[in-house]
Amino acid sequence: AKAPADQRLAVIGLGRFGSSLANELTQRGWDVLGIDTDDRLVQKHSDGLAHAAVADCTDPEVLRQLGVHEFTSAVVAIGTDIEASILVTSNLLEAEVPNIWAKAISRQHGQILERLGAHHVVLPEYEMGERVAHLVTGRMLDFIEFDDDFALVKTVAPELVTGVPLGRSQVRSKYGVTVVGIKRPGEDFTYATAETVIEKGDVIIVTGKTHAVETFADLS
Numbered sequence: 229a230k231a232p233a234d235q236r237l238a239v240i241g242l243g244r245f246g247s248s249l250a251n252e253l254t255q256r257g258w259d260v261l262g263i264d265t266d267d268r269l270v271q272k273h274s275d276g277l278a279h280a281a282v283a284d285c286t287d288p289e290v291l292r293q294l295g296v297h298e299f300t301s302a303v304v305a306i307g308t309d310i311e312a313s314i315l316v317t318s319n320l321l322e323a324e325v326p327n328i329w330a331k332a333i334s335r336q337h338g339q340i341l342e343r344l345g346a347h348h349v350v351l352p353e354y355e356m357g358e359r360v361a362h363l364v365t366g367r368m369l370d371f372i373e374f375d376d377d378f379a380l381v382k383t384v385a386p387e388l389v390t391g392v393p394l395g396r397s398q399v400r401s402k403y404g405v406t407v408v409g410i411k412r413p414g415e416d417f418t419y420a421t422a423e424t425v426i427e428k429g430d431v432i433i434v435t436g437k438t439h440a441v442e443t444f445a446d447l448s
């Protein structure tokens with residue numbers, strides 16, 4: 229089956245980041261074109277992807293020949309070679325690709341890509357570092373922070389909130405967080421309702437302002 233037009237993605241740079249992204253979206257049914265200057269990398273990933281090409285994307289004409297301007301999304305997965313990352317991003321902007329994602333390896337690199345006009349800039353190592361910091365310091369099992377200071381956390385339930393139905397526990401008014409899901413040992417996750425009673429040892433999913441969620445997860 230052919231993927232819809234909005235599920236066509238060009239990935240430039242098939243290093244660790246680019247190739248895992250390309251493979252993941254291929255598995256989800258996306259039509260992915262992977263490009264790299266390194267023919268060994270292209271060879272390695274050509275079986276897994278819908279299309280793969282050896283090309284230097286700092287040349288706008290090369291991008292045009294590969295039809296990248298017809299893609300709705302493109303990811304610049306070049307880190308180490310900052311000059312190439314900037315040139316390729318600029319070429320994609322020039323080609324008016326509607327969704328350009330770019331990976332940066334430093335905050336300065338990220339700032340340049342943002343000023344250039346990349347629609348989304350990701351800093352995988354910094355973002356993962358911050359996330360792991362949350363996991364290391366507390367009892368959080370998973371932590372995702374969204375823009376605007378809002379987070380979603382998987383954590384072992386603090387004992388303070390066990391034994392009463394959530395509707396009466398005042399978790400929201402006291403701690404500013406909302407419990408959205410709950411998992412008993414050995415069971416699957418289910419939605420939390422006002423009647424749900426959290427027991428010792430339950431794992432819960434909590435949302436709220438980052439600071440509130442952090443404070444809540446540190447309660448005992």
Ligand code: ADP
Nearest residue numbers: 241243244245264265284285286306307308312
């Ligand atoms: P990672 O850490 O994810 O492996 P790298 O920055 O090391 O990221 O890898 C980037 C990849 O992008 C490399 O495989 C490199 O060959 C490729 N690349 C670099 N410059 C270009 C370019 N101008 N056109 C296409 N691919 C490029």
